[in-house]
Amino acid sequence: MSTIREVDVHEITAAVKTMCITANYDLPADVYEALKQAQQTEESPVGVEVLGQLVENADIAARDRVPICQDTGFAVFFVELGQDVHLVGGDFEAAVNEGVRQGYGDGYLRKSVAEEPAYARRNTKDNTPAIIHTQVVPGAKVHITMMAKGGGAENMSSLNMLKPSQGWAGMSQAVVDTVSRAGSNPCPPVVIGVGIGGTIDMVTVLAKKALLRDIGSVHPDPRIAGMEGELLERINALGIGPQGLGGRTTALAVFIEEMPCHIASMPMAVNVQCHAQRHKSVEL
Amino acid sequence: MAAKKITTPLTDDVVRDLKAGDAVEITGVIYQARDSAHKRLVALIEAGEELPFELQGAVVYYMGPSPAKPGRPIGSAGPTTSGRMDAYAPLLMKHGLKGMIGKGLRTAEVKQAMVDETAVYFAATGGAGALLAQRITGNEVIAWPELGAEAVARLEVVNFPAIVVNDCHGGDLYEEGRKKYAREA
Numbered sequence: 001m002s003t004i005r006e007v008d009v010h011e012i013t014a015a016v017k018t019m020c021i022t023a024n025y026d027l028p029a030d031v032y033e034a035l036k037q038a039q040q041t042e043e044s045p046v047g048v049e050v051l052g053q054l055v056e057n058a059d060i061a062a063r064d065r066v067p068i069c070q071d072t073g074f075a076v077f078f079v080e081l082g083q084d085v086h087l088v089g090g091d092f093e094a095a096v097n098e099g100v101r102q103g104y105g106d107g108y109l110r111k112s113v114a115e116e117p118a119y120a121r122r123n124t125k126d127n128t129p130a131i132i133h134t135q136v137v138p139g140a141k142v143h144i145t146m147m148a149k150g151g152g153a154e155n156m157s158s159l160n161m162l163k164p165s166q167g168w169a170g171m172s173q174a175v176v177d178t179v180s181r182a183g184s185n186p187c188p189p190v191v192i193g194v195g196i197g198g199t200i201d202m203v204t205v206l207a208k209k210a211l212l213r214d215i216g217s218v219h220p221d222p223r224i225a226g227m228e229g230e231l232l233e234r235i236n237a238l239g240i241g242p243q244g245l246g247g248r249t250t251a252l253a254v255f256i257e258e259m260p261c262h263i264a265s266m267p268m269a270v271n272v273q274c275h276a277q278r279h280k281s282v283e284l
Numbered sequence: 285m286a287a288k289k290i291t292t293p294l295t296d297d298v299v300r301d302l303k304a305g306d307a308v309e310i311t312g313v314i315y316q317a318r319d320s321a322h323k324r325l326v327a328l329i330e331a332g333e334e335l336p337f338e339l340q341g342a343v344v345y346y347m348g349p350s351p352a353k354p355g356r357p358i359g360s361a362g363p364t365t366s367g368r369m370d371a372y373a374p375l376l377m378k379h380g381l382k383g384m385i386g387k388g389l390r391t392a393e394v395k396q397a398m399v400d401e402t403a404v405y406f407a408a409t410g411g412a413g414a415l416l417a418q419r420i421t422g423n424e425v426i427a428w429p430e431l432g433a434e435a436v437a438r439l440e441v442v443n444f445p446a447i448v449v450n451d452c453h454g455g456d457l458y459e460e461g462r463k464k465y466a467r468e469a
Contacts, residue, residue, distance in 0.1 A: 044465055046305070046447065050409055053445075057415040061360070070350045070360040070413040070433075108359055110350040110433055121320075123432055152365045152388070152410065184458050185365050185388035187410035239466030243387065243409055245447060246461020276411045 004086045005140040009095035011284055012087075012142065016099025019146040019280040020075060021107035024067045027058040030214040031191075031252070031277045038189060038242075038249040047247030051189075054242075054275060069276045072109035073148030075100045075130040078209065082139035093132055101126040112151065133205060145212060145281040153190065153274040156182035159204060162266040168227070171196065171268050176234050178270040179251065184244020187274035191215065192235065192254045195269040197261035207271035210255035212279055219256065228254045287445065293341025294382035296402045302448045304455030308406065309443040314343040314385065316423075316437040318364055322372040324428060325436075329379055336427035336436050339376065343383035348433035349423075350413070358423040358439070360413030363387040366405070370394050377401040385446055389458060395450050406446035407457075419444040 032055070039051045061068040077096060081087075089095075104111055104127040113128065114121040137143075158178040162170055175194055182190075195206030219225040231254040241247020252275065261267055290298055292312030302308065315337050317325065328335055346366050350359030366386030373384060374397035382403050387410040398405060408416060422440030429435050449457045 044461065046307075046461070049307075053409045053412045053415055057409075057412040060418070061414040064414065066353065066414050066417070067350045067360040068414060069411045070348065070362055071364070072350055108351045108353050110348065110359070112433075125432075155365070183389050183462070184407070185367065187387065234469040237467050237469035239462040239464065241461060241465055243407060244389075244458050244462070245407065245449075246457070246463075246465045248465060274411055 003140070004084055006086050006088050007142055007284055008089040009087055009092055010089050012092070012095045012144070013099040013102070015144060015282045015284060016096050016146065017103040017106070019144070019282060020100055020103025020109065020148070023146055023148050023278045023280040024072045024107065024109055025065050026062050027068055028277065028279065030216055031275065032058055034215045034252045035275065038252065042242065042247050042249050044241050044245070044247035046245045047242040047249060050242035050245065051249065067109060068278065069150060070110055071112060071150040071152065072104065073150050073278065074113060075127060076147040076149050076208065077130055077132045078145040078212070079132060079134040080137045080143040081134055082141045083136050084140040085142055096130055096132055097128045100128050100130045142284040143281065144284070145279060147208070147212070148278040150274055150276065153186035153272045156186040156272040157207070158270045159200060160268045160270070161200070162268055164264070164266045166266065171266070172227070172231060172234070174268060175231055175270050176238070178272070179235050179240070180238055182272060183240055186272045187276070188240055188244055189242055189249045189252045189275050191252050191273040191277050192231070193271035193273060194231070194254065194256045195271070196256060196258040196267070198259045198267060199262070200267060202259065203267040203269040204271065206257040206259060207269040210257040211271060211273045211277065213255045215253045224256050224258065228256055289443070292343050292383070294343060294404070295341065299382055299402050299404050299452050302404050302451050303453070304448050304451045304457040304460060306448040308446050308448060310343065310446060311442050311444070312440070314345045314439050314441055314444070316347050316349070316439055317344050318346050318348050318434050319368055320431050320434040321428060321436045322369050326372045326375055329375060337438065340380035341382050342380065343385060344376070344381060345439065346384065346386035349417070352423070358417050358420050361417040361420055362413035363408045363410050366390060373397065377403045390450060395454070395456065398450055398452050399454055402452045404448060404452060405450040407449045408444070408446045416444070
């Protein structure tokens, strides 16, 4: 019989607070390297200039401890909760939200959440509520990933309930069309998360989870790795370029996550992520 | 790229001289305004009431900053997506607005209004908020502080970098740039 491990939710609050701040100040190394790499390969002079600004911007943010972008995002969490963990000291989701409140307050991050979206659109003033996806897994650890998801790129995302007969050809065209329509809006170079399968709720979660992969990582399934490579090539042939001003670097990466779906369905979601791909993880 | 130095308020002559693809550095006063502020500005114009700033020759920056750290004039301050202000922009141009700074695509109506009213649309680099904040030397909220990051602020900028996307002659860098670099996949 496994031993139950106690984790105090105050630890979770502290970890969430730190992740909110560092995710917004420190661009992940893989993204930084991808931007530097693109500076070498981009053919458009304006594009090279823009990529240079983005690298310099990341340097300033890290050095001065200020946000990379003023849109410090909706706070999205992916939690893997070990089934041998007993959470003590308070309500788990309240603890995560308290961490967001503290992080966005003490970190001088922008509060970008509005309540009563259809009418009042009142700012909740502390960037809560967070979006929390929790999965129960074997073990006695709590693994938390925080993603700061900006609004401009999120708005360009798409959900596509395709017909099985459309196959990969229809699906890949829908991904390329989504990026093409978005043009300059989502702050290219973008990272594209594609979810395939499941149901309308799960396919969008898959697309978002796909964005957590490191740029440069290769999908372990060679079939999916091939699909990702094909999409990246087609997207970068669109000519949109850095900030949509024309160029070869429209996307830095395309990541796909898939799962089985209903025999009648072929759901596909595209989650568009700006170049400020901000996420942090912690294990408690 | 050699940038054209321009100062605000903008005159028609300065606007006419700007072409899609030009890099500029803007110095002077610009006004921060995004979604909620635009809704209110247009309501004031429609009611025939006075605006919180002089619109003639003005440049608006579609931006909502992060909070300023102590000792700094402003937090991170990059552009937001301009398309959300498309519903309001033509009326503001009709009343003297000469420049808009943001990022992303504009509608045909907005582009036509730029031609008709001699106005210009600049893109600043989205997601370069820490860098752009260094070119903002003064920041004073002049209307609707209750809107927080969406309030109207008078910003003093020095050599603020931007690129002309839509000029008053119908030029469109988003279209031209994309066409230039598109290829068969």
